[in-house]
Amino acid sequence: MGKRTGTTHLLQHCLCLFAVLLMVANAAACTVFAITPGASEDRSMYVGHTNDGVGKDWRNVDDISLSFVPAADHAPGEKRAVFFDPDSGSDAAGGASGGDSRLVLGYIDQVPHTYAYYTGSYGMMNEHQLLSAECTDYAKVELGAAEGKRIFYSSELSNVALERCTEAREAVEVVGGLIDTYGYYGTGETLIFADPQEAWVIEICSSLDEADGGGLWVAQKIPDGEVFVAANEFRIREVAPGNPDQIYSADLFTKLEEAGVWSPADGTLDWLETVSYGEYSHPYYSVMRVWRIQDLLAPSLNLSPYVEDSYTKAYPFTIAPDEKVNLTGAFSLFRDHYEGTGFDLSTGEAAGPFGNPYRYLGPDDAHTNFQNGSYIEVRAGANPRAISEIFCSYSYVAQARSSLPDPVGGVLWFGPAVAYETVYAPIYAGSTNVSSAYATGDRFEYDPDAAYWTFDFVTNWAMLRYDAMIGTITAKQVELEAESIALVQQTDREAAELIAAGDGEGAARLLTNVTVMRGDEIVDEWHGLAGTLIVTYSNGRITDPATEAVEEPGYPAWWLNETGYQYGPRVYELDELRATGGLNYTESSVWVPKNATFADIRELI
Template sequence: MDPLPVRSRFRLVTLFFTLMLFLSSASVSACTIFAVTPGASEDGTMYLGHTNDGVGTDWRNIDDISVTYIPAADHPAGAKRAVLFDPDSGSDAAGNKGGDASEWVLGSIDQVPHTYGYYTASYGMMNEHQLLSAECTDYARIQLDAEEGRRIFYSSELSNVALERCRTAREAIELTGALIETYGYYGTGETLIFADPEEAWVIEICCSPTGTGGLWVAERIPDGEVFVAGNEFRIRTVREGDPEMLYARNLFAVTEEYGLWSPSDGAFDWLEVTSYGEYSHPYYSLMRVWSIQNRLAPSLNLSPYVEGSYTDALPFTIAPDRLVNLTTALSLFRDHYEGTDFDLTGGIAAGPFGNPYRSLGPADAHTDFQNGSFIEVRAGANPRPVSAIFCSYSYVAEARSDLPDPVGGVLWFGPAVAYETVYAPIYAGSESLSRSYTTGARTVYDPDAAYWTFASVTNWAMLRYDAMIEDIRSKQTELEAGSIERVRQTDAEAADLIAKGDEAAARRLLTNVTVARGDEIIEEWQNLSGTLIVKYANGLITDPLTGAVDEPGYPAWWYQAAGYQYGPRVYDLEDLRATEGLNYTGRSVWVQKNASFEEILELI
């Protein structure tokens, strides 16, 4: 018999896990994701979006800023599929591989005779059969390190295996759950969305207090609805017997045994049982969920203000006021809370030119800021925008039931920061893509790498954001509109080839368009980068065509905030600086050269 009561055992287990969390450190993706179901879109398209807001190497043991294509393959009987360790599975200190694995391979599973081709980066994104995936990291009460033969799966490899083997979202959910229960799960809590042309499912995952297997629950997103998540579990009540919900076989038994939940507590609330909620500081997660929901359904009058992490004020899904099209879907990650109480383009922190990005500090770190009894009130935390300066890449994938799989699936991939990126189309039937999108590292500047092509523009724009963003938006709109038109033309050509029985020719067409359009976008953005450098160099605004130079200075409010009214405009600087309450007016006056300071002061 166990010498300790269940509740005492849970307290010890919780203490152990808490200590491990504080001692562990690694890079984690702090992502925003959404799903727009066919009934919520203008033309019946399924949209799935993901921002990969992480820093560091991923399961590929490379920097998480490039795309990898895994081709379809046949495998001999008895073959094994290696499962790789993911260094982004722990806490937030960049560069630490963490975990107890003695090598990158944690274990293996039986291989299947045939695996599908798919695109992946930090996480699987889209396969050749229009199965889509998106991910965000969540804070869970229990987060364990990897252990060979005991806990070998993290969400990245779960998404990859699902895309290798599955055609539908439900198949992906069922396979993911089975892999977790059979081979064990390690690392942070995670939310994965799997979507096909017809339906979308959310699966949320965390470690089990038993040290083996894992806890998970999945819920179908109702058609006609939009789902949003951002680093906090979104599934709430687990409903037994509901066909729209699946969960681990031992979910209730394990959580009851370890004191996480009791039937006397009432309904099983997945968020409350397995997590403390917010990921880094208050509103870190919930503000992003609110923002996208509010932008799509303002008629709901959702408030950004909530009582705490466990609020039920933000629904699991919402129906948009207007059906979503591709242009709207591509815009959802371009958000600094403009026009709201949290607008990052305004105020002294944005500087004189509305820079929405903030230098990260200790208060912004993804270290544990709350537990069952306490919450850390940090000084200096900044609002966490949807478009984050530390974004590696983002994408909006579409699956379309009215087109053959190689044509219907399109991954609109955007390197670096979402607000200033250009989404390039990658077809599900394409077997290659522009080389710029497959290379690059944050530690080595490469002007031809897609990441650095876009990151350089964002960083330069921060010098005079309010002006440069207009140039960026103009070119961004032009390029994406051109890509949308190119895709629509290619859709028809490729679908016609497939209808005539020539899928090989269709795939060549889709590959050529994918590669060529990627190359074109990179070239156009490199040209824009040069234009912006010339136009905004040295604090001036220079017309590259005419050579005309403007010296715009600063806005009046900034002169006031910066104390400019006490600048060197009179010779009696000591008297000027000693004058209290002098406001900047922007007005010049003429005075006699021999005027006294008192006479000048009356005029200014």
């Protein structure tokens, strides 16, 4: 490991920061999936990720934007810095890292050539159609960073894999080797790596012994024709020597036995039970999202949303969908508030008069350590944790296609802000740039030119009268995504022809132009939509800009009944009215003589 002046001070600061993050955790975290070619309609590989975090990430920038890292050649003996991730202990509200400069935990040997890739809080896709996604998990032991012992978290692990690998299994092996050699700190993590033909899951946590410099990891292949889902809880269960579809650290069983948490006498190692307490924030925080996606894709399985505990085996590692999944179907998996189920967040009193599916987070929603080996904290209450959440920074569905050259076959469909109301924009693997709107943004400064703020504004404005606005939003969303899919189909053909003719540079220019221009167009269209929604739904009215007609629809009858509207000042005998029990709002009025007594009026109403 390279030495720097002030390294000891930085590591002390780093460890203190990690402790602060653990104390101020807020409810967030991610949902991920992988849809293998045999499960998709056009034999694409799809990998999806919602980045539901808050605060600065390993880049020392807010986690609401993406970055393009170009390919590079490196001189012999060159080192690669490994950066500390302030979100490695939690998704701390407000980003406890503040204005601190990036912290270098150590250095590893650089390779002669690194590939171009897209990254955000975690790596996303590289120029060779290697895809990645991440979700945070609850591990029994979550150690802090330590110089010379634990320098890697999942964010930098995913980045190094995209820099150096072209295939999913290779990425898993590289990540595992880095953990074994340089150690691991922070929360438990699930990483998906997928190439056009194969997908793997690797799950990681700290060693159970703080004196140990390494970490623990297990990887498992996703069978072709199947779909994998994870949502803040480890998904790998039985780990058996000799399984050709599993890889794990060479000393996994030895470390677990030495720590006293497992022995051969216990039978087959259950990874989840051994290293984790399961659920991340409250009962059903994680497993409900796994149930929802599996049930949406394979209703024939008749999966129940109710389980005994978070160690349930009711939801298999992977499922085969009843019907093949296409691109828009993959998008729709992230656009869900449990509509039509017993957990539907768009209905009931909590959704307000206009069906707002989003809930403000409070202290009982925090994903602090709510359980341990002996106790579970039964909190005052909880809201269902939806797949599309108001605190989402961005989401994406990355697509890899074996039928096309790598620069063309890989497409990162990137959506800023909340998944339900976003528009997924195509970003080609062979592009060398992105729209500046997608590469900028800070939560502490409103910037109308940033894609995040463009989409975040529309979501928040829609919450004023969600049931009325969401139809307009989704109609525009469908229109723009359909245009993008058609554009990609046309660009695929043109770029592939250029590559076949030996004009790789021309293909790169085309892919870059399409990526940047389409991103700009989508942001411009969403600005226009925002203006329309502001004019149409300001001040409690519904205004038609074309006809200038104005409506004042007020509130739905059920809401008026539940909120005491019928006890409002509709008669002068207000005290007597409020003392009358059992009045319902009837949506009708009556005429009475001016000299009518309140008893006469009460009989009529």
